[in-house]
Amino acid sequence: MAIDLDELEPRKPKLDIVLGEDLSALSAHELDKRIAALETEIARAKDALRSRATTKSAADAFFKRG
Numbered sequence: 001m002a003i004d005l006d007e008l009e010p011r012k013p014k015l016d017i018v019l020g021e022d023l024s025a026l027s028a029h030e031l032d033k034r035i036a037a038l039e040t041e042i043a044r045a046k047d048a049l050r051s052r053a054t055t056k057s058a059a060d061a062f063f064k065r066g
Contacts, residue, residue, distance in 0.1 A: 017034060026034065 017037060023031065023034075
């Protein structure tokens with residue numbers, strides 16, 4: 001039986017958040033979970049930006065020396 005390599009990778013949680021959706025039907029607990037998920041995603045995006053800035057700085061420094 002063959003192993004599907006996709007099954008070995010950790011699954012990413014799917015955010016079921018729609019920006020701008022009506023929040024009036026959500027409970028306080030659901031709103032707390034939503035905020036936590038959004039804060040996690042914001043932190044992940046900021047990490048990606050820092051990584052790109054570091055890579056760009058390294059590339060700039062490398063090519064300026066040449």
